[in-house]
Amino acid sequence: xxxxxxxxxxxxxxxxxxxxxxxxxxxxxxxxxxxxxxxxxxxxxxxxxxxxxxxxxxxxxxxxxxxxxxxxxxxxxxxxxxxxxxxxxxxxxxxxxxxxxxxxxxxxxxxxxx
Amino acid sequence: xxxxxxxxxxxxxxxxxxxxxxxxxxxxxxxxxxxxxxxxxxxxxxxxxxxxxxxxxxxxxxxxxxxxxxxxxxxxxxxxxxxxxxxxxxxxxxxxxxxxxxxxxxxxxxxxxxxxxxx
Numbered sequence: 001x002x003x004x005x006x007x008x009x010x011x012x013x014x015x016x017x018x019x020x021x022x023x024x025x026x027x028x029x030x031x032x033x034x035x036x037x038x039x040x041x042x043x044x045x046x047x048x049x050x051x052x053x054x055x056x057x058x059x060x061x062x063x064x065x066x067x068x069x070x071x072x073x074x075x076x077x078x079x080x081x082x083x084x085x086x087x088x089x090x091x092x093x094x095x096x097x098x099x100x101x102x103x104x105x106x107x108x109x110x111x112x113x114x
Numbered sequence: 115x116x117x118x119x120x121x122x123x124x125x126x127x128x129x130x131x132x133x134x135x136x137x138x139x140x141x142x143x144x145x146x147x148x149x150x151x152x153x154x155x156x157x158x159x160x161x162x163x164x165x166x167x168x169x170x171x172x173x174x175x176x177x178x179x180x181x182x183x184x185x186x187x188x189x190x191x192x193x194x195x196x197x198x199x200x201x202x203x204x205x206x207x208x209x210x211x212x213x214x215x216x217x218x219x220x221x222x223x224x225x226x227x228x229x230x231x232x233x
Contacts (some may be wrong), residue, residue: 001176011232040219042159049209049223050151050159061221093159102175103149105159 002026002099004106006092012114019081021109023094028074031098038098041070041079044108045090053092054079081111089113116140118148118210125230126200134227135194136207136210143191144168144217147213150184150195158222164213166191173216200231 003026029038037057042050052061053091054070058075067082081088094106118159136148149164167186174184186193193210203216208227211220 037216042220044159049211049226050128050220053221054220055219061219074129095159095161095219097213097219098174100216102177103161104175105151105161105163108158 001102002029002096002104004094004096006094006106008018008109010110010112011109012112013081013084014103014114015086016083016093017114019084019111021079021092021094021111023072023077023079025075025077025096025098026097027087028084029096029098030074037077038096039070039072039077040095040097041068042093042105043090044093050093084111084113086113094113116212116222118212118222120208120210120224120227123180123230125232128200128202128231128233130200130231131198132200132229133194134208134229136193136195136224138191138193138212141212144188147190147216147218148186148193149211149213150182150193151209151211151220152178152206153209153226162195162208164216166216167191167193200229202231202233204229205231 005024007022039057041054044050056069091108097103149163152160162178163184165172165184167188183196210224212222
């Protein structure tokens with residue numbers, strides 16, 4: 001199994017400020033034949049199912065505000081919210097979909113307003 | 115509109131069997147994968163497994179292999195998650211979601227089915 005870790009567990013950011021979440025995989029999720037990172041980011045608000053924000057590590061899903069961006073390659077990835085809005089309060093998860101023996105999620109990072 | 119609609123909340127006793135459903139609409143049900151995710155109360159997301167309704171190709175997370183069965187009935191565009199003998203530790207929210215390819219993010223999600231197992 002590929003193990004996913006995230007840091008921090010939680011963070012509080014002032015409105016309009018930047019929020020940065022890190023995700024690390026126990027082995028590379030970069031597929032060399034197509035140079036794609038098999039890594040997605042999700043947002044989950046209370047009482048709602050998760051929402052896909054970013055896939056291929058840096059491709060924003062249609063309709064996702066451009067204040068959300070993903071970066072990284074191999075084993076280290078980052079989700080950045082450039083200017084935090086009140087509606088961004090949620091738990092954020094990374095997920096690798098590289099290994100078909102199990103598309104594991106990270107433990108989640110809770111984002112709150114300071 | 116692409117949509118997944120899951121069956122309603124269930125309350126069961128330990129040892130009972132259960133099958134919950136996930137009905138797809140607005141897209142070609144047999145052409146895309148449907149995955150299942152568990153979320154225990156107050157906890158994170160766990161990927162359980164996935165099925166390709168076109169040919170019933172099914173993959174399981176090692177953590178869930180042998181614990182649940184994933185199936186699909188393409189004639190009614192519905193995927194299923196079932197247990198033969200529930201445990202209290204199966205109490206959770208269960209989500210289904212579409213993966214446009216096997217190795218892809220989970221794009222369209224159902225609303226979730228709450229399963230409570232209690233004596």
